[in-house]
Amino acid sequence: MTLLAVGTIAFDSIETPTDSRHRILGGSATYFGYAASFFTPVRLVGIVGKDWPDRYSQLLADRGIDLSGVVRDEAKNSYFWHGRYTPDFQDRETLACEVQGFDQFVPKLPDHFRDSRFVFLGAASPSVQLRTLEQCNSPEFVFADTVDMWIERSSGELTTLLQRLNCLLINDSEARQFTGHRDLIQAGKAIQQMGPKMVIIKKGEHGCLLFHEDTVSPCPAYPTDKMIDPTGAGDSFAGGILGYLVNRPTIDRRTMIDAIHYGTVVASYTVAGFSLEGIQSIGLAEIDDRRSEFRRMLLVE
Amino acid sequence: MTLLAVGTIAFDSIETPTDSRHRILGGSATYFGYAASFFTPVRLVGIVGKDWPDRYSQLLADRGIDLSGVVRDEAKNSYFWHGRYTPDFQDRETLACEVQGFDQFVPKLPDHFRDSRFVFLGAASPSVQLRTLEQCNSPEFVFADTVDMWIERSSGELTTLLQRLNCLLINDSEARQFTGHRDLIQAGKAIQQMGPKMVIIKKGEHGCLLFHEDTVSPCPAYPTDKMIDPTGAGDSFAGGILGYLVNRPTIDRRTMIDAIHYGTVVASYTVAGFSLEGIQSIGLAEIDDRRSEFRRMLLVE
Numbered sequence: 001m002t003l004l005a006v007g008t009i010a011f012d013s014i015e016t017p018t019d020s021r022h023r024i025l026g027g028s029a030t031y032f033g034y035a036a037s038f039f040t041p042v043r044l045v046g047i048v049g050k051d052w053p054d055r056y057s058q059l060l061a062d063r064g065i066d067l068s069g070v071v072r073d074e075a076k077n078s079y080f081w082h083g084r085y086t087p088d089f090q091d092r093e094t095l096a097c098e099v100q101g102f103d104q105f106v107p108k109l110p111d112h113f114r115d116s117r118f119v120f121l122g123a124a125s126p127s128v129q130l131r132t133l134e135q136c137n138s139p140e141f142v143f144a145d146t147v148d149m150w151i152e153r154s155s156g157e158l159t160t161l162l163q164r165l166n167c168l169l170i171n172d173s174e175a176r177q178f179t180g181h182r183d184l185i186q187a188g189k190a191i192q193q194m195g196p197k198m199v200i201i202k203k204g205e206h207g208c209l210l211f212h213e214d215t216v217s218p219c220p221a222y223p224t225d226k227m228i229d230p231t232g233a234g235d236s237f238a239g240g241i242l243g244y245l246v247n248r249p250t251i252d253r254r255t256m257i258d259a260i261h262y263g264t265v266v267a268s269y270t271v272a273g274f275s276l277e278g279i280q281s282i283g284l285a286e287i288d289d290r291r292s293e294f295r296r297m298l299l300v301e
Numbered sequence: 302m303t304l305l306a307v308g309t310i311a312f313d314s315i316e317t318p319t320d321s322r323h324r325i326l327g328g329s330a331t332y333f334g335y336a337a338s339f340f341t342p343v344r345l346v347g348i349v350g351k352d353w354p355d356r357y358s359q360l361l362a363d364r365g366i367d368l369s370g371v372v373r374d375e376a377k378n379s380y381f382w383h384g385r386y387t388p389d390f391q392d393r394e395t396l397a398c399e400v401q402g403f404d405q406f407v408p409k410l411p412d413h414f415r416d417s418r419f420v421f422l423g424a425a426s427p428s429v430q431l432r433t434l435e436q437c438n439s440p441e442f443v444f445a446d447t448v449d450m451w452i453e454r455s456s457g458e459l460t461t462l463l464q465r466l467n468c469l470l471i472n473d474s475e476a477r478q479f480t481g482h483r484d485l486i487q488a489g490k491a492i493q494q495m496g497p498k499m500v501i502i503k504k505g506e507h508g509c510l511l512f513h514e515d516t517v518s519p520c521p522a523y524p525t526d527k528m529i530d531p532t533g534a535g536d537s538f539a540g541g542i543l544g545y546l547v548n549r550p551t552i553d554r555r556t557m558i559d560a561i562h563y564g565t566v567v568a569s570y571t572v573a574g575f576s577l578e579g580i581q582s583i584g585l586a587e588i589d590d591r592r593s594e595f596r597r598m599l600l601v602e
Contacts, residue, residue, distance in 0.1 A: 205485075218508065225487050
């Protein structure tokens with residue numbers, strides 16, 4: 001089984017309440033791909049610019065990630081995001097975002113990517129997300145994330161995209177913004193009405209809500225006081241989820257919750273460092289151990 | 302086994318984003334006692350004033366709640382709270398609070414209350430909480446709640462009280478206020494250092510964190526879009542917890558989480574109506590059914 005991911009591959013400058021980093025490795029496809037690579041081979045689609053250092057590509061290639069879908073545009077720089085977190089890490093402000101034409105990017109899938117059965121459409125222009133999906137021959141499970149910028153700029157295309165998804169991942173404030181419902185249960189159900197059988201509303205340190213058919217399942221986050229940088233938590237959460245799902249015989253509610261537990265654990269490692277530092281030092285054994293600990297916390301095992 | 306509760310027995314005037322009620326039955330001891338009465342007999346300690354209607358007392362007595370510890374002060378009115386919720390129900394503003402001498406109340410336990418083994422000290426002046434506790438001969442499990450007003454006015458006495466507790470119940474913003482830690486995991490651990498073996502930090506619609514010895518367990522809330530009035534959710538949560546614990550042979554982490562699931566379910570009924578409306582129409586069968594549904598959501602069963 002094969003997993004394809006499209007999204008940003010980017011430089012991030014991050015300011016947390018206690019520390020900061022300048023132009024470190026970031027991007028939705030980067031975090032997703034690295035997290036999913038613990039579970040399954042990953043194919044990445046994206047664009048970088050003339051300023052992109054080989055060592056960042058090498059770091060992903062070393063995880064067995066197939067980068068043949070990543071193009072390099074020598075006429076531009078790479079996608080760049082500069083953000084600052086509030087003192088309680090509950091919110092963040094975008095100080096700068098240089099999209100570098102990523103919203104106009106027309107992905108061209110390498111031929112050997114087209115048979116991908118599991119597809120992650122990382123937070124990106126819905127047009128980029130749709131154009132990527134259209135090049136897949138027969139995707140079985142399509143999982144997409146979106147963020148406020150694309151809801152504002154492209155809500156029409158987002159609605160089109162929703163009809164092609166098995167599962168939408170969206171955070172709480174964006175679910176409210178997109179649907180107009182303050183209540184998250186109502187917001188999740190409203191998104192299901194627009195197409196996807198499943199919706200996962202992310203609530204940061206409070207975990208998530210899984211909407212699966214007519215059920216809503218709350219899943220808490222792994223409790224940690226080792227928060228260094230929340231950037232990439234949502235994408236590595238998604239990577240853990242879809243990476244785990246790739247090899248499941250069926251995807252029902254129980255499988256989804258199992259997958260969410262894996263995603264939760266991978267994200268808990270991500271936030272313990274800047275960029276990929278928190279997950280570069282671990283392997284599947286650490287993930288499995290923490291997953292067992294987490295499930296004991298919840299009385300699941 | 303016997304359960305004693307002290308706290309406010311009060312009139313509430315409530316303004317929610319969509320509705321309001323004037324001088325309805327409220328108070329921490331009221332909500333706690335009613336919720337716990339599904340599981341075990343309850344003894345109530347508190348004070349009401351000359352304006353207290355018999356029908357409110359009768360409503361509690363009809364649940365088998367022993368009101369012989371509730372005194373009536375003919376010189377004063379009853380405790381009165383007037384609050385308004387923010388549009389998203391995430392916060393509330395106190396518009397008026399007539400304590401009516403409750404902070405000076407010197408409880409006198411009826412003799413037959415003194416052998417109570419399980420004690421709930423509802424949000425009240427720590428002095429009232431301590432004076433109640435001192436009259437119990439040999440309490441086995443002491444569970445207390447506190448709120449911002451008492452943290453501000455009586456943090457010294459609160460610290461004394463903490464050393465007498467098995468478990469403190471406190472909400473997230475108050476845990477931050479009391480300890481100075483923004484991070485809830487750090488805040489919970491800091492409170493444990495002050496005395497109680499267990500701490501439950503309530504997070505409203507996001508559930509709670511249980512601190513038990515050196516473990517932290519996240520417990521989500523029951524997902525509901527039937528929110529009418531959150532008042533009393535925390536006290537009925539506590540009532541479900543302690544009511545369930547009364548008949549357990551041991552109280553370990555697993556028992557506490559089982560108890561939290563019961564408390565969560567009782568609270569989910571409370572918020573579906575003003576005052577006790579949401580829990581007056583149910584019985585233990587409904588609670589057990591929803592608890593099973595909730596545990597299936599979490600994969601616990």
